[in-house]
Amino acid sequence: METKQNSALLSVEDLEVHFGPVDDPVRAVDRVDFNIFPGEIVALVGESGSGKSISALSIAKLIPQPAGRIVGGKVVFQALETLGLKDSELRKVRGDKISYIFQEPATSLNPVFTVGWQIGEAIRLHRNDVQVKPEVEKLLAAVGLPDPKRTAKSYPHELSGGMQQRAMIAMALACDPDLLVADEPTTALDVTVQKQILELLIDLREKRGLSILLITHNLGIVANVADRVYVMKSGKIVEFGETKTVLKTPQHDYTKKLLKAVPRLHSVNRQDARNV
Numbered sequence: 528m529e530t531k532q533n534s535a536l537l538s539v540e541d542l543e544v545h546f547g548p549v550d551d552p553v554r555a556v557d558r559v560d561f562n563i564f565p566g567e568i569v570a571l572v573g574e575s576g577s578g579k580s581i582s583a584l585s586i587a588k589l590i591p592q593p594a595g596r597i598v599g600g601k602v603v604f605q606a607l608e609t610l611g612l613k614d615s616e617l618r619k620v621r622g623d624k625i626s627y628i629f630q631e632p633a634t635s636l637n638p639v640f641t642v643g644w645q646i647g648e649a650i651r652l653h654r655n656d657v658q659v660k661p662e663v664e665k666l667l668a669a670v671g672l673p674d675p676k677r678t679a680k681s682y683p684h685e686l687s688g689g690m691q692q693r694a695m696i697a698m699a700l701a702c703d704p705d706l707l708v709a710d711e712p713t714t715a716l717d718v719t720v721q722k723q724i725l726e727l728l729i730d731l732r733e734k735r736g737l738s739i740l741l742i743t744h745n746l747g748i749v750a751n752v753a754d755r756v757y758v759m760k761s762g763k764i765v766e767f768g769e770t771k772t773v774l775k776t777p778q779h780d781y782t783k784k785l786l787k788a789v790p791r792l793h794s795v796n797r798q799d800a801r802n803v
């Protein structure tokens with residue numbers, strides 16, 4: 528672990544984010560440490576309100592303003608200390624290096640433009656090393672959308688929820704990021720489609736070497752996807768480690784509670800146990 532430390536793609540140390548009055552703040556993120564190495568899928572898991580999204584948004588200083596305040600900590604992404612960067616420098620990191628996708632693709636996609644145009648716009652903004660139209664089609668194919676030429680001409684409402692999420696992922700990949708932050712990417716989807724989107728994330732890690740920070744309240748999702756997991760409760764990391772270890776031998780009561788809330792996970796555990 529120590530030798531890996533130096534080569535982390537992202538390292539977050541002692542991060543503190545407050546909301547509300549300065550003299551009596553809500554400690555949404557309370558001295559949090561986590562890191563991600565190149566090509567890793569790392570999960571932040573916890574119940575609603577535990578501070579997962581705010582931790583992830585803080586990496587690129589994207590927390591709600593002026594309500595939220597980053598009051599302490601250090602974030603190093605590819606040797607850049609992001610919390611100290613100017614807005615113009617941050618815009619480059621956000622657009623070119625770190626992409627975010629969220630739960631509801633329908634609210635992130637603009638209903639009045641075709642999917643192809645929106646992905647093309649992301650390419651035009653961030654890259655000048657590729658031709659836009661073929662790149663749009665390449666990205667749509669990379670996220671498993673059928674008939675990329677036709678899909679490019681579709682409006683968001685013409686696509687199913689799963690296809691919209693794939694289109695969002697294509698848009699997130701348009702700038703060829705090194706880190707994808709996927710915040711509850713499958714929560715709005717039905718179970719079969721959830722599985723397909725998670726398989727897509729694994730595939731993107733394999734094929735593009737993409738590192739992924741996966742945010743979820745569902746430890747069942749983590750079981751099959753993440754290499755390592757950090758469990759968050761009330762703004763703090765209460766447990767972390769290799770996913771298999773945390774799931775098989777959870778140390779913290781809160782992790783045990785989250786595990787109990789996932790009935791399907793028991794079958795995953797049994798299967799893992801057979802494979803060991």
Ligand SMILES: Nc1ncnc2c1ncn2[C@@H]1O[C@H](COP(=O)(O)OP(=O)(O)OP(=O)(O)O)[C@@H](O)[C@H]1O
Nearest residue numbers: 546553555574575576577578579580581582591594
């Ligand atoms: N815009 C805001 N204004 C005030 N407080 C906020 C705001 N956003 C977040 N918070 C505070 O930060 C805490 C952590 O929020 P965060 O969104 O990170 O939780 P989460 O674990 O991602 O849960 P969820 O999945 O429900 O978003 C919340 O419980 C809330 O107290």
